Amino acid sequence: MSKLKDLEDYREEINQCVKCGACRAHCPVFGAEKHEGRVARGKVALAGAVLDGEIGLEAKVLEDLSQCLLCGSCCAQCPNKVPTEEIVAAARRRIAEEKGLSSFGKGVAAVLGRPKLMDLLAKTGGTLSHLLFKKVPENSGLRLRFPAPYIDADRTLPPIVAKPFRERVPEVIEGKPGMPTVAFFTGCGINYMYPAIGEAFLKALKFLGVTVIIPKDQACCGLPAVSAGAAQTVEDLAALNLAALTRRPVDYVVTACASCNAGIGKIYADLGDDYQALAAKTMDIFVFLVKHGLPEQLAALPKAATRTKVTYHDPCHLRTRGITKEPRQILKALPQVEFVEMAGAGTCCGLGGTYSVYHYDTSKQIGAKKAANITASGAELVATDCPGCIMQLQDSINHAGGKAQAVHLLELLVAALPDEK
Amino acid sequence: MLDSRIIDQLRQIVGKDQVSAEKADLICYSYDATQQKFMPDVVVHPQTSEQISRIMRLANTEKVPVFPRGAGSGFTGGSLPTKGGIVLTTERMDKILEIDEENLVAVVQPGVVTEQFQIAVEKVGLFYPPDPASLKFSTLGGNVAECAGGPRCVKYGVTKDYILGLEVVTPTGDIITTGGPTMKGVVGYDLTKLMCGSEGTLGIVTRIVIKLLPLPEAKKTMLVLFDSIDGAARAVSAIVRNKIIPTTLEFMDGRTLDCVKQATGLQVPDAARAVLIIEVDGDREFLDKQARRIADIIQPLGVVETRIAETPEESEALWQIRRSVSASLRKVNPDKYNEDICVPRSKVPEMIRKVDEISDRYGVPIVNFGHAGDGNIHVNIMIDKKIPGEQEKAEKAIKEVFEGALALGGTMSGEHGIGIAKAPYIPLEITPETALYMKTLKKALDPNNILNPGKIFLD
Ligand SMILES: Cc1cc2nc3c(=O)[nH]c(=O)nc-3n(C[C@H](O)[C@H](O)[C@H](O)COP(=O)(O)OP(=O)(O)OC[C@H]3O[C@@H](n4cnc5c(N)ncnc54)[C@H](O)[C@@H]3O)c2cc1C
Ligand code: SF4
Ligand code: SF4
Numbered sequence: 108m109s110k111l112k113d114l115e116d117y118r119e120e121i122n123q124c125v126k127c128g129a130c131r132a133h134c135p136v137f138g139a140e141k142h143e144g145r146v147a148r149g150k151v152a153l154a155g156a157v158l159d160g161e162i163g164l165e166a167k168v169l170e171d172l173s174q175c176l177l178c179g180s181c182c183a184q185c186p187n188k189v190p191t192e193e194i195v196a197a198a199r200r201r202i203a204e205e206k207g208l209s210s211f212g213k214g215v216a217a218v219l220g221r222p223k224l225m226d227l228l229a230k231t232g233g234t235l236s237h238l239l240f241k242k243v244p245e246n247s248g249l250r251l252r253f254p255a256p257y258i259d260a261d262r263t264l265p266p267i268v269a270k271p272f273r274e275r276v277p278e279v280i281e282g283k284p285g286m287p288t289v290a291f292f293t294g295c296g297i298n299y300m301y302p303a304i305g306e307a308f309l310k311a312l313k314f315l316g317v318t319v320i321i322p323k324d325q326a327c328c329g330l331p332a333v334s335a336g337a338a339q340t341v342e343d344l345a346a347l348n349l350a351a352l353t354r355r356p357v358d359y360v361v362t363a364c365a366s367c368n369a370g371i372g373k374i375y376a377d378l379g380d381d382y383q384a385l386a387a388k389t390m391d392i393f394v395f396l397v398k399h400g401l402p403e404q405l406a407a408l409p410k411a412a413t414r415t416k417v418t419y420h421d422p423c424h425l426r427t428r429g430i431t432k433e434p435r436q437i438l439k440a441l442p443q444v445e446f447v448e449m450a451g452a453g454t455c456c457g458l459g460g461t462y463s464v465y466h467y468d469t470s471k472q473i474g475a476k477k478a479a480n481i482t483a484s485g486a487e488l489v490a491t492d493c494p495g496c497i498m499q500l501q502d503s504i505n506h507a508g509g510k511a512q513a514v515h516l517l518e519l520l521v522a523a524l525p526d527e528k
Numbered sequence: 529m530l531d532s533r534i535i536d537q538l539r540q541i542v543g544k545d546q547v548s549a550e551k552a553d554l555i556c557y558s559y560d561a562t563q564q565k566f567m568p569d570v571v572v573h574p575q576t577s578e579q580i581s582r583i584m585r586l587a588n589t590e591k592v593p594v595f596p597r598g599a600g601s602g603f604t605g606g607s608l609p610t611k612g613g614i615v616l617t618t619e620r621m622d623k624i625l626e627i628d629e630e631n632l633v634a635v636v637q638p639g640v641v642t643e644q645f646q647i648a649v650e651k652v653g654l655f656y657p658p659d660p661a662s663l664k665f666s667t668l669g670g671n672v673a674e675c676a677g678g679p680r681c682v683k684y685g686v687t688k689d690y691i692l693g694l695e696v697v698t699p700t701g702d703i704i705t706t707g708g709p710t711m712k713g714v715v716g717y718d719l720t721k722l723m724c725g726s727e728g729t730l731g732i733v734t735r736i737v738i739k740l741l742p743l744p745e746a747k748k749t750m751l752v753l754f755d756s757i758d759g760a761a762r763a764v765s766a767i768v769r770n771k772i773i774p775t776t777l778e779f780m781d782g783r784t785l786d787c788v789k790q791a792t793g794l795q796v797p798d799a800a801r802a803v804l805i806i807e808v809d810g811d812r813e814f815l816d817k818q819a820r821r822i823a824d825i826i827q828p829l830g831v832v833e834t835r836i837a838e839t840p841e842e843s844e845a846l847w848q849i850r851r852s853v854s855a856s857l858r859k860v861n862p863d864k865y866n867e868d869i870c871v872p873r874s875k876v877p878e879m880i881r882k883v884d885e886i887s888d889r890y891g892v893p894i895v896n897f898g899h900a901g902d903g904n905i906h907v908n909i910m911i912d913k914k915i916p917g918e919q920e921k922a923e924k925a926i927k928e929v930f931e932g933a934l935a936l937g938g939t940m941s942g943e944h945g946i947g948i949a950k951a952p953y954i955p956l957e958i959t960p961e962t963a964l965y966m967k968t969l970k971k972a973l974d975p976n977n978i979l980n981p982g983k984i985f986l987d
Contacts (some may be wrong), residue, residue, distance in 0.1 A: 126563045128601040132641070132664035141619045141639075142573075143556040143600070156555050167552035186855045 109338040110378050114158060114197040121155045121194060123187045124148060130181035130191070135455040136174050139472040144171040147181035147191035154198050164202055172198050174466060176459025176473075177334055179427035199336030263502045265300040272302035273323055279355075280309060283316030287358040289395070291321045292348070294328055294367035296494025304494065307517035308363050308392060314524050315399055322351040328370030334460025345375050349385055360385065363392045363517055365422030365493035366460075373428065391425060392517065393433040393492060405440035408523065414445040417519065418486035420477070420500060421453040422493040434492050434516055441523045449484035451476065458499035474503030482509045490516040530569040530613075534590050538572055538614070541582045546573040546620070557615045560600040560607050562949055568595065568609035573620045577695060577703050577734040580616065584701035584732070587614060587978050594979055596728035598639065598670030601662045603866060604947030606674065606727045610982050616732065618669050624648055625735070632740040633692065633709045638669025638733045642676075645738075655743040657684035660943070669733045674945045675725035679776035679807075682901030684741075686943075688724035695735035696723060699974035709737050727945050728980045730973055747775060747809040748819045749843040750836040752826060753800035757781055759830030760802040761877045764900045766825050767806070768873075772818065777901030778805040778850055781880055783887075784857075784895040791856035794849060800832045804900060805850055807843075853897055860893055861910035865922055869933040870904045870942030882932040883907055890925045892918070904942035930956055946984045954985065 130147035131137055137146035144153070144167075153171055156162045177192040185191075272293055282288075289312070297305045312319050329344035348371065352360050362368040372389035375382040396402075419438055421431055431453070439446045457463060457473030481489050481504060489500055489511050500513035530549065538547045548554075549570045557571045569592075574580050587594045593613035600607050609615050618639035626635040629652055636645060642663040646656050659678035660666055666676065672694070677686035693707030696719075706719035723731060754760040757779075764777055780788070782801035788794050808818050823834050837843035857864060871879045880896050883905075887894035898906040907929050911918040930940040930953050940957055941950060954963065967985055971977075981987060 125561070126559045126600075127561050128599050128662070128665045130665075131599055131601075132643070141622065143617075143619075144553060149556040152555055152559065153552060162551055162555065165552065167550045171552060171556075187858065 109200065110342060111200060111338050111374075112193070112197055112377055114154060114194070114201045117154070117190075117194045117197055118158060120189055121151055121158065124151045124155075124185075124189045125187060126152075127186065130185060133180045133184045135178065135180065135457065135473045136176060136469060138476070139469050140174065145174045147185070147189065150175060150195055150198075151189060151191055154194050157198065157201075164205060169202060172202070173462075174469070176423070176455055176457070176462045178423035178455040178459060180423060180453075180455060183427040196333050196336070199334075200338045201336075203336035203338065263498075263505050265498060267299050268302055270302075272298045272305040273321060273325075275302065276305070276309065276321055278321055278323055280313070280319045280321075282313070282318035286316045286318065287399075288318040288320065288356070289359045289361045290352050290355075290357040291319050292325060292328070292352065292360050292362045292364075292367055292371060292389075293321065294362065294364040294494070296364055296498075301494050301497070301515070304363055304515045304517055307515065307521040308361075310521045310524065311392070311396065311401075311517060312361075315396070315401065317399070320355055320357060322354065325351040328364075328367040330366045330370040330374065331460050333370070333374055334462065341374070342378065345378055345382060349375075349381055352385060353381075357388070359395060360389045361392050361395050362389065363492065363515065364495070365391070365424035365491075366495055369424035369428065391430055391433070391492065393437050394430060396520075397433040397436055402436050402440040405437070405442070405523065408442045408525075411443040414443055415488060416447055416484075416486045417441075417444045417488045417490050418447050418449040418481060418484045419452060419516070420449075420456065420481075420489055420491040420496055420513075422491055422496045423455050425492060426453050434490075437520060438490060438516060441519060443523055444519060447484050447486055449480045449486065449489075451480045456496045456499040456503065458495050463499065470499075471503070471506060474499055475507055478503040478507035478509050481511050482507065486511055488519070489513050490519055492516055530592065531590075534586070534592060535570055537586055538570060538583065541586070542572055542574050542579050546575070547571070557597065557600070557617065558609070560597075560602045560605060562603060562605045562608070562947070564605055564608060564948075566608045566610045567612065568615040569612045571615045571617065573617055575620055577697055580697045580732055580734055581701045581703050583614070583616060584697055584699065584978070588700055588976050591976060591978070593977075593981050594732075596669075596673070596732050596980060598667030598673070599641070599662075599665050601666045602670065602674065602947060603868075603944040604941075604949040606945055606947040606980070606983055607670075608948065610948060618667060618732075621669075621734070622667075627652060627654070627740075628709075629654065631709060632742075634738045634740055635709075636668055636736050636738065638667060638672070638736060640668050642666050642668055642671055649740055650743055653743050654740040656690065656738060656740055658687045658690060668736055668738075672724055672733050672736060673726065673728045674943070677899075677902075677904070677943045679778050679899055681899065681904075682777050683773045683775045683809075688721060690739045691720055691724055691736060692739050693737035694720055694723055694733050696731035696733055698731050699976075699979035703734075704731075707737065711739070725945065727947060727983055729970060729983050730979070732979070744809040744811075746812040746815055747807055747843070748815040748837065749805065749807045749846050750819055750822070750834060751846045751849065752804045752806065752823075752834045753796055753832040754802040754804065755799050755830040755832055757802040757880050758877045760804050760900065761874070763804060763826040763829045763831075764876075765874060766829065767822055768901075770821075770825055772808070772822060772825075774806050774822070774901065775809045776805065776807040777899065778897070779803060779876075779900035780850070780853065780897040781895065783884075783893070784853060784897045787856045787860050787895060788849065788852055791859045792849075792852050794852075797832050803849075805846060850897075857895060857908055857910060860895075861912050863911050863913045865909040865911075865926060866944075867907040867909070867926060867929060867940070868898070868904060868942050868944045869907055869929060869938055869940055870902065871933055871936045871938030873901070873903045875936040875938065876900060876903055876905065879905060879933060879936055879938070883929060886925050886928050886932070890921045892921050892925055894925065894929075899942075902942070903938065927953065927956075948983060951982075951984060951986045 134146045143149040175195045179192045181191045326347040329341040332340040376386040457470040463470035497513045558565045593611045595609040597607035597617045621637040622639040623637045657680045660676040671687045780803040893910040909922045911922045
């Protein structure tokens with residue numbers, strides 16, 4: 108029996124839905140599809156009907172439940188705080204349990220630890236199915252996000268790097284005495300695709316004199332596996348990470364990936380006391396930097412003569428948990444940046460864990476709205492706080508023929524910091 | 529179960545992706561905000577008036593009922609497929625067809641979401657005032673069918689005051705137009721007004737011609753705490769007597785305030801037993817003066833405290849108090865009956881006293897808030913349905929509330945309509961002759977009783 112909550116455990120929350128329909132205004136999938144089965148209210152009704160035995164796990168139910176980004180936008184605005192994203196994740200676990208993993212999401216399980224498919228991955232041309240993909244462990248979320256047979260040829264994806272980030276850096280980087288010690292949870296995106304974000308992270312913390320530990324044996328946070336309904340994988344990964352992150356005493360576990368932050372900071376909390384303690388210590392990099400006075404230090408730097416227009420995209424996994432101010436605080440304090448707020452900064456980019464793999468068309472429609480807002484803001488750069496969002500934002504902008512570039516806010520930040528002596 | 533032949537014909541009319549008889553889809557279109565559940569036989573997503581016309585013809589031939597549906601946010605069950613049959617949803621007819629800045633007129637399809645429309649017209653400096661609390665998700669078609677209203681109604685009126693004309697598919701499948709884009713028009717009966725508030729029983733609205741206003745430059749919000757509901761009511765009269773018509777005059781009674789205090793930790797003096805949220809709009813320089821004048825006028829009427837918002841953020845914080853009411857109430861008791869009676873403005877305190885008395889006598893908590901400016905009171909009867917006997921008590925209390933409102937010259941529904949939820953109570957308000965007139969109309973227009981049968985009047 109999984110330690111993660113069963114669908115049955117959500118009966119009370121399901122009954123809390125008063126069918127008001129407010130989620131229709133906030134669900135990105137509904138916005139694209141205009142069908143009640145795609146909105147939180149419908150998914151909650153179906154989950155309730157499954158619990159009551161009114162309907163079985165038939166194809167249509169699976170399809171509707173697969174049409175969820177787990178973004179939590181509905182819950183954030185729901186008058187009764189019905190946690191649809193958790194209910195859908197629990198329903199997917201039940202589907203995986205009853206029908207086998209592969210029945211949900213057309214073959215996620217096939218990619219998990221099945222050597223034959225791994226070969227296929229390596230052989231398919233283009234995109235991620237690069238030979239270097241072999242470097243990505245089998246239990247990494249990247250494999251769930253990009254199982255090669257399902258990746259469209261017209262999708263812009265960053266390449267897998269020859270040498271992953273964690274292999275490039277020492278495990279411990281000493282800071283100044285009196286400053287806190289943090290563990291850097293890199294996540295797969297930074298480790299395998301965007302090592303520059305990792306370098307920027309280290310540079311920013313070095314500037315403050317913080318001691319950073321980068322445990323080599325940390326694994327994927329498990330969020331893509333949550334999205335896929337792979338309960339056992341989530342628990343296995345959580346156990347690996349708990350061990351890796353608690354080996355040395357640290358004050359905080361800091362992330363620069365919104366999804367990882369939600370994985371460790373929220374999902375793990377259900378797994379037991381040790382995990383709860385870990386979750387309580389987990390902090391987003393910008394919350395950490397603001398707490399340690401960085402905006403004030405930045406404000407003291409002279410403003411640049413010509414500044415770049417930059418807007419900010421709120422990753423769902425931070426926004427729905429109330430983290431929206433800190434990244435903006437940093438961004439506004441940067442001397443080379445002219446911050447502009449775009450319309451719909453808080454709407455989902457459309458990636459949604461494994462969602463975009465199986466529903467790339469809908470995902471593109473959701474992304475297109477985002478791209479239009481970015482263009483309308485007049486920003487040259489769109490900064491955010493999640494490698495997954497960066498990837499999706501860039502893909503959406505490219506499809507729309509826009510000029511803006513998606514970057515991690517950390518990259519902008521370190522460009523403003525004085526050079527090391 | 530519908531004959532598969534009928535489902536095939538529907539597929540031919542609207543395309544196969546726009547028709548579903550799969551159980552999962554039927555479940556998703558079986559409810560609305562009343563939380564009642566009725567399973568349809570098939571769900572159809574038409575996209576044009578012609579398709580809807582053909583669906584109505586088919587339904588008449590086959591004698592299958594049709595239930596129009598917008599967002600399904602109705603509070604009285606108007607969209608519920610109470611007799612099975614076809615749910616016809618307009619959610620994919622969601623285009624704004626025209627915004628005419630010269631004539632201040634817009635044309636939209638019925639599935640456009642109210643707020644989306646408001647955002648679009650405000651971009652070009654225009655204004656569509658009706659603001660039901662559900663505006664972020666309700667459709668304009670649903671708003672017309674229910675004649676939805678909101679806080680701004682004090683100054684600007686309700687949905688029907690902005691509808692110049694309609695395209696409608698009749699219950700037998702003809703396509704007709706009513707009214708038109710002109711400000712005046714007296715040719716024939718005023719079918720536009722007849723359709724407004726007809727709850728999808730007389731025709732399906734497929735296109736809406738809407739009157740727009742210039743967007744006011746700014747607004748100003750103030751929150752005033754009173755030591756009694758009478759003070760708040762006198763304040764409303766005093767403001768209006770001084771020839772000031774605020775955009776909104778929202779009130780919360782003492783029991784509502786208690787709930788909000790308990791649920792959100794809102795800090796207000798104990799002496800406060802009623803709240804008014806007053807908003808005025810217009811030219812910026814004139815607003816400060818007006819807000820101060822209102823504060824002066826109402827000061828002698830038992831004001832405990834006045835908070836005037838200086839910035840949009842402060843204004844938002846004041847409105848947040850009002851918006852927190854619904855969620856706060858749920859903390860008192862899980863289930864609620866939300867009635868929306870309306871009485872003459874001056875009778876609000878008397879009505880509230882009557883409701884308090886009914887609440888005490890039945891031992892069920894009832895809280896009141898709503899639109900003081902137009903006497904529209906949301907009477908919320910809070911119960912826990914799991915406790916035996918509570919539901920019966922609530923139903924008796926509701927009937928007394930309606931009777932009380934009618935005795936004061938009021939009505940049992942200001943905004944939410946009748947649907948199925950209030951149909952049993954209709955004889956309290958409408959005389960048999962009036963009811964007969966309405967039913968005769970319905971029968972003449974819908975001889976086979978195909979369109980939204982069993983709504984407003986019980987069959
Ligand atoms: C949280 C919340 C707050 C609310 N606040 C308010 C408020 O402040 N003021 C207010 O007035 N109401 C309010 N309502 C009630 C509801 O939102 C309104 O009645 C709204 O107008 C319904 O729109 P809808 O698109 O959801 O219609 P639905 O609920 O889908 O349908 C309502 C009725 O309209 C008919 N209908 C729908 N579309 C058409 C069409 N194209 N042609 C003909 N008939 C049609 C249906 O058959 C049904 O009888 C609130 C509801 C909720 C859940
Ligand atoms: S907003 Fe919440 S309560 Fe309302 S329908 Fe959606 S999930 Fe249910
Ligand atoms: S989690 Fe996101 S995608 Fe899923 S129902 Fe809620 S708003 Fe829609």
